[in-house]
Amino acid sequence: MRNSKFIIAAICLSALAGCMQTDGGRAMVGAGAGALIADATDNNVLTGAALGAGAGALCDDAGICRRAY
Numbered sequence: 001m002r003n004s005k006f007i008i009a010a011i012c013l014s015a016l017a018g019c020m021q022t023d024g025g026r027a028m029v030g031a032g033a034g035a036l037i038a039d040a041t042d043n044n045v046l047t048g049a050a051l052g053a054g055a056g057a058l059c060d061d062a063g064i065c066r067r068a069y
Helices: 001-018 023-040 045-059
Strands: none
Touching: 023 045
16 A cells, blocks of 8 residues: 555656656656655665656656647
């Protein structure tokens, strides 16, 4: 049950990362999501946060979280 709460929170934070306006905002949300996922899967939280921050900062450049107007 403990893991499912963290996974649900991580999914919500990941969805929120796409709504952030700046790379810094997306990086912060990505770091939080990465840390939660790493903790829920019994991995290194710092590594998860670093990977999440990188993914959040670069998702706009990769075209994953661009807004379609």
